Amino acid sequence: MTVTKRKTREKKSDTKVSKQAVKSEAVSNDHQDCDPCDSLDATFKRQLQGVLSRDENATNDMYGALASAVKANLLQQWRETRLKDNQYQQKQVAYLSLEFLMGRTLGNALLSLDLTTETHEALNSYAVDLETLQEAELDAGLGNGGLGRLAACFLDSCASLDLAVVGYGIRYEYGMFKQKVVDGYQIEQPDRWLREGNPWEVRLANHTITVPFFGHTESYVDLQGHRHYVWIDTQDVNAVPHDMPVPGYKNGRINTLRLWKAEATDDFDLAEFNDGDYTEAVARKNMAEQITMVLYPNDASENGKELRLRQQYFLSSASLQDILLRYVAVHGSDFSRFSELNAMQLNDTHPSISVPELMRLLMDSYGLDWDQAWEITSSSVAYTNHTLLPEALERWPVRMLKHMLPRILDIIYEINARYLEDVAHHWPGDNDKLAAMSVIEEGHEPHVRMAYLAIVASFSVNGVAGLHTQLLKSGLFNDFYQLWPHKFNNKTNGVTPRRWLAHCNPRLAQLITRRLGDSWVTDLTQLTALNAFTDDKAFLKQWQSVKFDNKVDLAKLVAAECEVEFDPKMMFDVQVKRIHEYKRQLLNILHVIHLYQRIVAGDTQGMQPRCVLIGGKAAPGYAMAKQIIKLANNVAHMVNSDPVVTPYLRFAFLPNYNVSAMEKICPATDLSEQISTAGKEASGTGNMKFMMNGALTIGTLDGANVEMLEEVGDDNFFLFGLNADEVSQLKSHYNPHQYIQQSPALKHVLEMLKSGHFNLVEPGIFDSIIAAIEDPYDQWMIAADFDAYRVAQENVAAAYANQEHWTQMSIRNTASSGRFSSDNTISAYRDDIWFAK
Numbered sequence: 001m002t003v004t005k006r007k008t009r010e011k012k013s014d015t016k017v018s019k020q021a022v023k024s025e026a027v028s029n030d031h032q033d034c035d036p037c038d039s040l041d042a043t044f045k046r047q048l049q050g051v052l053s054r055d056e057n058a059t060n061d062m063y064g065a066l067a068s069a070v071k072a073n074l075l076q077q078w079r080e081t082r083l084k085d086n087q088y089q090q091k092q093v094a095y096l097s098l099e100f101l102m103g104r105t106l107g108n109a110l111l112s113l114d115l116t117t118e119t120h121e122a123l124n125s126y127a128v129d130l131e132t133l134q135e136a137e138l139d140a141g142l143g144n145g146g147l148g149r150l151a152a153c154f155l156d157s158c159a160s161l162d163l164a165v166v167g168y169g170i171r172y173e174y175g176m177f178k179q180k181v182v183d184g185y186q187i188e189q190p191d192r193w194l195r196e197g198n199p200w201e202v203r204l205a206n207h208t209i210t211v212p213f214f215g216h217t218e219s220y221v222d223l224q225g226h227r228h229y230v231w232i233d234t235q236d237v238n239a240v241p242h243d244m245p246v247p248g249y250k251n252g253r254i255n256t257l258r259l260w261k262a263e264a265t266d267d268f269d270l271a272e273f274n275d276g277d278y279t280e281a282v283a284r285k286n287m288a289e290q291i292t293m294v295l296y297p298n299d300a301s302e303n304g305k306e307l308r309l310r311q312q313y314f315l316s317s318a319s320l321q322d323i324l325l326r327y328v329a330v331h332g333s334d335f336s337r338f339s340e341l342n343a344m345q346l347n348d349t350h351p352s353i354s355v356p357e358l359m360r361l362l363m364d365s366y367g368l369d370w371d372q373a374w375e376i377t378s379s380s381v382a383y384t385n386h387t388l389l390p391e392a393l394e395r396w397p398v399r400m401l402k403h404m405l406p407r408i409l410d411i412i413y414e415i416n417a418r419y420l421e422d423v424a425h426h427w428p429g430d431n432d433k434l435a436a437m438s439v440i441e442e443g444h445e446p447h448v449r450m451a452y453l454a455i456v457a458s459f460s461v462n463g464v465a466g467l468h469t470q471l472l473k474s475g476l477f478n479d480f481y482q483l484w485p486h487k488f489n490n491k492t493n494g495v496t497p498r499r500w501l502a503h504c505n506p507r508l509a510q511l512i513t514r515r516l517g518d519s520w521v522t523d524l525t526q527l528t529a530l531n532a533f534t535d536d537k538a539f540l541k542q543w544q545s546v547k548f549d550n551k552v553d554l555a556k557l558v559a560a561e562c563e564v565e566f567d568p569k570m571m572f573d574v575q576v577k578r579i580h581e582y583k584r585q586l587l588n589i590l591h592v593i594h595l596y597q598r599i600v601a602g603d604t605q606g607m608q609p610r611c612v613l614i615g616g617k618a619a620p621g622y623a624m625a626k627q628i629i630k631l632a633n634n635v636a637h638m639v640n641s642d643p644v645v646t647p648y649l650r651f652a653f654l655p656n657y658n659v660s661a662m663e664k665i666c667p668a669t670d671l672s673e674q675i676s677t678a679g680k681e682a683s684g685t686g687n688m689k690f691m692m693n694g695a696l697t698i699g700t701l702d703g704a705n706v707e708m709l710e711e712v713g714d715d716n717f718f719l720f721g722l723n724a725d726e727v728s729q730l731k732s733h734y735n736p737h738q739y740i741q742q743s744p745a746l747k748h749v750l751e752m753l754k755s756g757h758f759n760l761v762e763p764g765i766f767d768s769i770i771a772a773i774e775d776p777y778d779q780w781m782i783a784a785d786f787d788a789y790r791v792a793q794e795n796v797a798a799a800y801a802n803q804e805h806w807t808q809m810s811i812r813n814t815a816s817s818g819r820f821s822s823d824n825t826i827s828a829y830r831d832d833i834w835f836a837k
């Protein structure tokens, strides 16, 4: 292999504070464009006067008025939090993420600010209820799925735990696409979530930051003989912060989610204008503003698109400049306390270009030498990995970096050259090791391996569940684990109990609070006290009736969205998540077909009537995932249109699954499907939301399921299937036909699929699905787990037949969910990684 030539080491230059740093003296961080107001009621009325004159679309206007009133109400606390944090008495953490899947803000803000009652009262004089207004809010869908929603749950917990944490992200003009289903096929529509404005955000044009692209680097030697690098002839883009409030739960802290919007710089336009090329100037403006136009909708494979890299660098550079300006405003150019007072958490490798960018800023803007800059960078950056799938690991072509970010590429080379010396020292003479671990993947088209770059520079590398972290250490990152075992640690994911129980399931929350008081909201382990009531008949009845009422509500949504009638007396069996082969929605659908065949054949012995719901989006370019959606819809059509079948089985595919849909779904679910191929789902977080709301899980030993099972015990969990070791051992000699032969049920299902029963007018459309199941290279091992899954589902049915016992198991699931509060997770990040207060 060729180890890239190391350049002349950069020497310490005089630590001159840059122009930017001086400018930062002016950083007041004030949100001047809004006035704080006294009572919510008064503000609401004032806001309303402005809108009621235009009375078409009154609900939207009233929502806007109410949201503005709530924002005005929180401005004072927001400012106080900022002033306090600006004094830098406490470690500041930046959570850097390309995704924040916030969902709606209003209901959560009212809960945290303790304004729900006051709001109900303020609305009394208008013929509209709070729920209707809440539903008028469009979801902030600035994320794909688990990773983006985790970031949102973490922000809630950080604020509620009184931590000084800023979320840094991108203000995408278009969030996650809206999914329509037409003739059973997914259709994507743009999500213009800002079309009616965003009452929660505060635009801070005076805090705009400039991000460079393209150009080239030059170097010079100063009078002391030190070499300096300059990046010149760049095309600059402005990053304008738009802040969103993140209220802590009834604690007075309001943290900030700072989302950057890309805008063209003035001199950019001006230069072109002076050249007389007006149209070119406008076109360039467009190019700049494209950066924050749209969220990439893939969640499990890297796509290598140049615009995506621009987004990543734009976020990283703007955020780091912002962090450094804030630091310098208080501490001046003395960086000796920087890493004691700052930590940057990378949400996967997406913002990992931050590593060379921080080096660049410290050296080129603030005059530090390489060693000082590296010491600071490598003690303030931490990396969280969210996937084991090799196809999802980010790699960027060296060529692309050289063109777009030449100075950054130089720094990456230098980081790699120095780090490879450590590797060579640890494995003397082992050139294969050097090639395998190099940040640069050599070859016809050399690439930068972003995960390796992140590991090399981070003082902490964590997985998101115990099993996931184990697999990182023993597999994907084993070489790095051998080199730096101390960097690796686990932080099992969690979800916020404010949104995922208190807000989304008020019936259950009230029932719990009547028995336990309300301090479970900030200390979820208190739910274990519910175990004392599993023999309390009255309590069991109340628990059942809460679930029943929630099912009535969900049935209304399903009727409206899918035109399928769900009967709340039947079991609600739900799988909602992104559509991916490894998550095995296909296994679920095959089981539905199996039940359908049994019912049609009159074999309903031991069956419990159930309504199966599947929801989730497929990445637009993921053909197999889209076929799976089509299959679900076609099977649903056959199931629901056969009156022999519907007393036992109903099946719906819910379009446009998102955060707000989950708020209705998880409180109403009896059975949660967590059936990924073992070793493939890093953690899962939907699994935790369901458990908190009293669903039982049918699942494999994968991700955080392992820990959920540990908490609740196997009497209260339907476990099935191969474990991660068995999956990896079977891989070399997997023979799906053997499993198909051994399982009459699976054989029968495949025969029906092959007969075209579900696609009579569209022959052949499911051939690729059938082939995948029968493929000896089927990584997801559908056939291997089918029978175990079928048997587990029979156990589910038998258990559901005893409603009292089922209810006891349901209570035990909620009671055991305390460990999966994101408060718990964030406390561990705080203590073990951030060393924050």
Ligand code: 26Q
Residues within 6 Å of the ligand: 144, 145, 146, 147, 148, 150, 296, 298, 299, 300, 301, 302, 303, 304, 308, 386, 387, 392, 394, 464, 493, 681, 682, 683, 684, 685, 703
């Ligand atoms: C990468 C390159 C280019 C474009 C997009 C992406 C991209 C975007 C999003 C790649 C991956 C994602 C999202 C991954 C994700 O959501 N992972 C999930 O993270 C959860 C939180 O830790 C886990 O619970 C899930 O198990 C994991 O799948």
